[in-house]
Amino acid sequence: MDIIVCIKRVPQTAEAEVKIDSTGKDIEKDRLTFDMNESDTYALEEAALMKEKFGGEITVISLGDEDAEETLRIALAKGADNAIRIKAEDFDELDAFQTSQILKSVIKDLSYDIIFTGCISTDDAYSQIGLTLAELLEIPHAALVIDFDANEDRADVQRELEGGLIEHLDVALPALFTIQTGINEPRYASLIAIRRAAKKEIQVIGKDELAQSEFISNSTLEKLYVPPISKQVEILDGTAAESSAKLAGIIKDKGLL
Amino acid sequence: MAKKIINEDINDEIREVLIEEGAEDIYKCYQCGKCTSICPWFQVDMYNFPVYRFSLETSMGMVASSEDKDELAAEIDKIYRCVGCDACVTQCPHGIDTPSILRAARRLLVDFGSYPETLKSTAQKIKNVGNPLGEPAEKRADWAIDLNVPKFQEGMDHLYFPCCLPAYDSRIQNVAKATAKILQQYDISFGILGEKERCCGEAIRKVGAEKVFTEVCKTNIKEFSGSGVKNVLVSSPHCFTTFKNEYPEFGADFETLHITQFLSKLIDEGTIKPSKEFNKKVVYHDPCTLGRKNGVYEEPRNCLKCIPGLELLEVEEFNRNLSVCCGAGSGGLWMEWEKNERIADVRLKQLIDTGADIIAVACPYCLQMFEETLKSMNLEIQVLDVTEILYESL
Ligand code: SF4
Numbered sequence A: 001m002d003i004i005v006c007i008k009r010v011p012q013t014a015e016a017e018v019k020i021d022s023t024g025k026d027i028e029k030d031r032l033t034f035d036m037n038e039s040d041t042y043a044l045e046e047a048a049l050m051k052e053k054f055g056g057e058i059t060v061i062s063l064g065d066e067d068a069e070e071t072l073r074i075a076l077a078k079g080a081d082n083a084i085r086i087k088a089e090d091f092d093e094l095d096a097f098q099t100s101q102i103l104k105s106v107i108k109d110l111s112y113d114i115i116f117t118g119c120i121s122t123d124d125a126y127s128q129i130g131l132t133l134a135e136l137l138e139i140p141h142a143a144l145v146i147d148f149d150a151n152e153d154r155a156d157v158q159r160e161l162e163g164g165l166i167e168h169l170d171v172a173l174p175a176l177f178t179i180q181t182g183i184n185e186p187r188y189a190s191l192i193a194i195r196r197a198a199k200k201e202i203q204v205i206g207k208d209e210l211a212q213s214e215f216i217s218n219s220t221l222e223k224l225y226v227p228p229i230s231k232q233v234e235i236l237d238g239t240a241a242e243s244s245a246k247l248a249g250i251i252k253d254k255g256l257l
Numbered sequence B: 001m002a003k004k005i006i007n008e009d010i011n012d013e014i015r016e017v018l019i020e021e022g023a024e025d026i027y028k029c030y031q032c033g034k035c036t037s038i039c040p041w042f043q044v045d046m047y048n049f050p051v052y053r054f055s056l057e058t059s060m061g062m063v064a065s066s067e068d069k070d071e072l073a074a075e076i077d078k079i080y081r082c083v084g085c086d087a088c089v090t091q092c093p094h095g096i097d098t099p100s101i102l103r104a105a106r107r108l109l110v111d112f113g114s115y116p117e118t119l120k121s122t123a124q125k126i127k128n129v130g131n132p133l134g135e136p137a138e139k140r141a142d143w144a145i146d147l148n149v150p151k152f153q154e155g156m157d158h159l160y161f162p163c164c165l166p167a168y169d170s171r172i173q174n175v176a177k178a179t180a181k182i183l184q185q186y187d188i189s190f191g192i193l194g195e196k197e198r199c200c201g202e203a204i205r206k207v208g209a210e211k212v213f214t215e216v217c218k219t220n221i222k223e224f225s226g227s228g229v230k231n232v233l234v235s236s237p238h239c240f241t242t243f244k245n246e247y248p249e250f251g252a253d254f255e256t257l258h259i260t261q262f263l264s265k266l267i268d269e270g271t272i273k274p275s276k277e278f279n280k281k282v283v284y285h286d287p288c289t290l291g292r293k294n295g296v297y298e299e300p301r302n303c304l305k306c307i308p309g310l311e312l313l314e315v316e317e318f319n320r321n322l323s324v325c326c327g328a329g330s331g332g333l334w335m336e337w338e339k340n341e342r343i344a345d346v347r348l349k350q351l352i353d354t355g356a357d358i359i360a361v362a363c364p365y366c367l368q369m370f371e372e373t374l375k376s377m378n379l380e381i382q383v384l385d386v387t388e389i390l391y392e393s394l
């Protein structure tokens, strides 16, 4: 079973002070650490588990600059067999639709049974790439997958829906699945795998090597800004029992429980 | 499951990379096992931690080598159990530096994101905001606001570098405050760097995040030399050891003293003479990094012995170079070990069994580790830094 995993190298902003840069369209990144996008690590692990079960090869693909090769190498150490970097430096600003088209133009010539992507990237958070890519490749897809199993030609998946509902699907392969965090426990790389990965060649594809040269954009980033801080205070009056009942109602209405 | 070793498993290449990364001591090991019996994990009954195997396994290139996901996770868990206390180094007949052998493996693992998540997040915080707590730089000097501690300026005798925990942690800030107040009381010329301070990076280097360490180390050296710093006083043995023993390799040119060394000298000279009685039984816990690693055993004791009324106790056998680690070194402070697998419990029991009212420490990591552990114990015993006790008695 051959599997493709799309991964992205993203800045780690959870433990950082995020500042907008001088272009007003990006954040200052020079002090930040970078790592594989969180849900992509689960997508890669899901691929590694499938490979353990069925054999076959895993190919990881990233549209990124040279630094993305570091992340691709980590993927090679954690179970991938081949790695492809599409040179992001060959393109100007890209929206999610363009990124999906570029990925498609490479993936359409590869052999695969399954494509995994993370369900969302922690930087742009569009959640579009996986599904748009599947549509462009004209294959079935399922998003936010929290449980996955497959046999040679069908996948048995569970998706997380709003309000705690789970959808159970039987999907014909080849298909694309966007993977939710927590579906598995991503593995460590062994030192043997690390050494092997350090020596592997990463295939680098430039814009002029793609079958297509125009990629339609359907959105433009206007500006990035820190939202103004808004405060809302609501005093719940009445007896302890009344105010607790009101509080319980609010928590329930907001779907916090 | 015991590992069956067959010749094919031996991996020369991995051995050679690990040697390059600092595991050069491996061939000196003759498997006597002394390291295992002195290691604090040996005193934690629940955990089997065969220190003597690390040299052997490294010499065969069989470290973190399992192809099985769970076995590999267990191997990496072991590599991250070492708290770098150096007990094994001082007891090994050949002085083998086992923590550095393990750090060699950690360095390779860190580069490939294959280390515990909590340490990854600590490394990120140090790189992104300059401290392991993830606090903003602007708040770094908040502990000093009420004390009028000046910003360091060229010409001042000392830079006081409080370490990230005394700078930010609401409990441990009291250590920085006590220190500053003692220095002010004796008209010592000193200042702080405030928001320009960054973590010294000692612990994260031991975790294996060499790149993060190199970056903070170079930034600090630049800041110190740019500000004209010649002498640094530190509260933490971790800042102390890295400034003194590791920073010079990166071009640092300043002298560092642990605060207890500096105060002990003032006591010997007769400048500091505590007058208030402190009628308590106090047991001193030697921090590994100040004691075993840097031979500073007597100065902290000197700061306590001079206090009238204070009765200084020792942990029988396990004091000075046989002191048992609190468990916080080499990233241990941020690890989450099972309840019955904590070194801090073992050491606390030894300290409590002396019958002391107070545990005196000279390290912010020990202070935090013991305080956190004591919280769940409901005991009267208190943990205080040597400077806090000394300040009380002035
Ligand atoms: S004490 Fe030293 S020589 Fe003995 S087993 Fe440990 S590392 Fe080897």
Ligand code: SF4
Pocket: B035, B038, B039, B040, B041, B051, B081, B082, B083, B084, B085, B086, B087, B088, B089, B098, B099
């Ligand atoms: S440094 Fe301390 S914790 Fe690490 S192996 Fe040696 S004795 Fe054990």
